Amino acid sequence: MKRIAILGGGISGLTAAYELEKRRRAGEALDWHLYEASNRLGGILETTRISTPEGEYVLEGGPDGWVSEKPWLRELAIELGLENDILYSKDETRKTWVLVNGQLQAIPDGMRMMVPTDLGALEGSPLFSESAKQAYAREVLISEELKRDAPDADESVASFCTRHFGEDVTRTLAAPLLSGVFGGDVAKLSVRSVMPQFVAMERDYGSLIVALQEKAALRGHRKTQPIFTSLKRGMGSLVDALIAKLPPERLHLQHRAYSLFRVDDRGGSEWTIDMTVGKKRRAEGPFAELIVATSLDAVRELLAPVEAVDMTGLSLGGFLSLTPSEASSAILAAFAWPAELASQFTIPKGFGFLVPPASNASPSEPLALDPGPSLLACTFVDQKFPFRAPSGARVMRAFFGGASADALSRSSDEQVAAAALQQLRAILGPMPDPAHTTVRRWPRSLPQYEVGHLDRMAQLDSFVRRIPGLHLLGNAYRGVGMPDLAREARRIAESLSV
Ligand SMILES: Cc1cc2nc3c(=O)[nH]c(=O)nc-3n(C[C@H](O)[C@H](O)[C@H](O)COP(=O)(O)OP(=O)(O)OC[C@H]3O[C@@H](n4cnc5c(N)ncnc54)[C@H](O)[C@@H]3O)c2cc1C
Structure with a gap:
């Protein structure tokens, strides 16, 4: 019987539990338990x-x-x-407005984030200065140059956007769009992490405007799918549906993990977790596999001592410094x-x-x-x-x-x-x-996924793979959106299949 602990009952931890439970019911020898610090499941979904x-x-x-x-x-x-x-x-x-000079100005139709498909649509828009409109027109003309000079390394969203469309567009449109989704600073955010589709377009076409126009032409009159999906009774209904598939005796609320121990034994290794349960302290374990699906701050707190033990042995230095600092x-x-x-x-x-x-x-x-x-x-x-x-x-x-x-x-x-x-x-x-x-x-x-984030994640992966039974899930690593988190959670749970 493989014993598995999941720490954190947000969408990441719950999806991992759901996938493990499916396999357990299908007869796999899995014995999983989920520990959540608060008195409710769902994390940020509420x-x-x-x-x-x-x-x-x-x-x-x-x-x-x-x-x-x-x-x-x-x-x-x-x-x-x-x-x-x-x-x-x-x-x-669909229309999105931007506050400029105390007035709401509409983002013109046909734009994908800060990239227009129709330059004509920008003409009458008070959102853009004359220099911004000229920068947009110029981007099409320097398509070859942009393709030829596309950087091999990561850069900030601000640097990428400014190379294509100048500073005005970066300030008036890219900055609010990105901070609206990531709450972050375009001067620090990694373009390869948060806008990989635009990086690919630059590599293939040079101009992002040309890329979008060509893709639209290829699509022809085929209908595009609606931009956002949701659920009639809200995102909480997804949490309710997940909980309904999980045996209550495997879901432990008000269990806050505060320290982890790994014991290496006969070539294998096992984890024990110290928890506070209400006012009491108690140890849970041993577990062969540990999925840490808490917020990043809790991950840092929990893994710092583990890192000291494992990394000193391996002389690899602090792997937690690879996770986002902000x-x-x-x-x-x-x-x-x-x-x-x-x-x-x-x-x-x-x-x-x-x-x-x-x-x-x-x-x-x-x-x-x-x-x-x-x-x-x-x-x-x-x-x-x-x-x-x-x-x-x-x-x-x-x-x-x-x-x-x-x-x-x-x-x-x-x-x-x-x-x-x-x-x-x-x-x-x-x-x-x-x-x-x-x-x-x-x-x-x-x-915040800052410049170089993808490289740091590749390094983090190789460190984590060297610590038997440890798996990290959550929005600090490979995407902040719920679909990315659900995919990752299922991938990790599948990898624990016996
Ligand atoms: C305001 C806001 C709006 C968003 N809007 C969208 C959107 O529209 N679409 C979209 O796709 N994404 C959106 N996101 C992003 C997405 O909601 C999150 O990335 C996602 O919900 C994170 O899920 P998680 O399970 O990884 O972490 P969390 O939801 O943070 O869950 C972690 C869980 O771990 C628990 N925990 C913490 N410490 C411990 C411990 N020591 N022991 C045990 N348990 C512990 C916490 O109590 C929590 O329940 C939004 C995020 C925010 C903040």
């Missing part, structure tokens, strides 16, 4: 459903969906019996207005808006939100997905990230909600107080 006489509100505290082009979470949802719950973003009204925090305030309140104000059509990071704002574009913590983004939830609010009602999610989220970390939920509402009113105009509010905090939840 949905609040509010039932009212008019219908249901679905307020997401973490992710609200996933990018459709990565199939792995959809496959998992279908396997879990959620096929009829799958829904898609309302792409027919992680961005997020605070989310979700607001719901029933139809009679929602009818008192209007918002622009589309999925939401982004606010360029203050450090990237040019002096000529003072931020409307200064001083104090500034919103990073806002999602117009009921315009992005169906089934999020009763008919005529409105749901919005406001995000604080990075330094702003850190600055608000000691504020009460009421203060966070008040700060978010004040900024929404400054940007969108007067609106009544919402009927329902949730505030969620995810400190240091988005590890």
